[in-house]
Amino acid sequence: MVHAYHHVITGFAAKMSAGQAKKMENLSGVLSLRPEGVYQLHTTRSPYFLGLRQNSGFWKDSNRGKGIIIGVLDSGITPGHPSFYDDGVPAPPSTWKGKCEVAGCNNKLIGIRSFIKGVSPIDKDGHGTHTASTAAGNLVDNANVGNRFTFCKI
Structure with missing residues (x-):
């Protein structure tokens, strides 16, 4: 886990593989996963x-x-x-x-x-x-x- 959010939303930022993200996406209570992106x-x-x-x-x-x-x-x-x-x-x-x-x-x-x-x-x-x-x-x-x-x- 990189950071936990508590004030505006409840959630966290974490470093994980695409496979780990896919598994997490199917867990109950998980509303959304968003990959980090760098935009120019x-x-x-x-x-x-x-x-x-x-x-x-x-x-x-x-x-x-x-x-x-x-x-x-x-x-x-x-x-x-x-x-x-x-x-x-x-x-x-x-x-x-x-x-x-x-x-x-x-x-x-x-x-x-x-x-x-x-x-x-x-x-x-x-x-x-x-x-x-x-x-x-x-x-x-x-x-x-x-x-x-x-x-x-x-």
Whole structure:
């Protein structure tokens, strides 16, 4: 067993062969087995895909999330990424109880934590940074898929 889950679901993660998984799948009480997969990023165009344009539509008519705190559970985050620069961003509310387990928090990126003991919250594959920057990142000029951690061009 690699990890046991108790808070949102009851389950566990384990390393096993395909044969062991097949046997486990037939046990009573087992609802679902899901193999682990590693996926490659394929887009720098998520905002465009979502219909978000810099000077028209939803973003133009919104306050762009001003005053909203977004929590992202993913593969980690890359502090210091231009999507998370805090120029002109006010400090978080005094009632904020977030934690920064690594250096890099600022007024834009107000919490960085790992919920797995011994695992760094720093993003290793870029997915968490991509997801968080799509949800709450700054606009970044000249982003491209070749620049591994710059995924926010609109």
